[in-house]
Amino acid sequence: MLLYLKEMDEINAEKILSWKYEAPYDFYNNECSIEAVWEMLNHSYTAILDNQDEVFGFFCIGDSAQVPIGADFGAYPQGYIDIGIGMNPKFTGQGKGLSFFKFILRQIYEVHGVVPVRLTVATFNTRAIHLYEKLGFVKEKEFCRGDIKFMTMVKGA
DSSP states (O other), rough: EEEEEEEEEHHHHHHHHHHOOOOOOOGGOOOOOHHHHHHHHHHSEEEEETTTTEEEEEEEEEGGSSOOOGGGTTTTOSEEEEEEEOOOOTTSSSHHHHHHHHHHHHHHHHHOOOOOOOEEEETOOHHHHHHHHHHOEEEEEEEEETTEEEEEEEOOO
């Protein structure tokens, strides 16, 4: 699988925001609003395209990768780069997640060095959690937003 990075632009942001996932992953569905597009254009999001120039996924870093209420629970102490990822639902459940996420980690390490990283995942997303554990992430902190439970997972340098 050949993947490459592309600076997030309005066209790809709109494509990503229009993705629709099957239940229970429909939790990750977004609305394509002006505000959501602007969020994705804030320079913390990067599009990932495949060799057919189709948007395969994206990642973001920093505050954009955090669930805001998590800070109230002490879920985001300093010392980590927060990362968030999303894969085109057309490609999920096909065993492509490992190479996709390894690609993202390589990009982050190339820019920032091999640094501690953290991600936040909904606890019902056992498929993603299993993937993250395969790559050395360990569970750290849990918190709730409404009736959805989240957890942070970390990977040291």
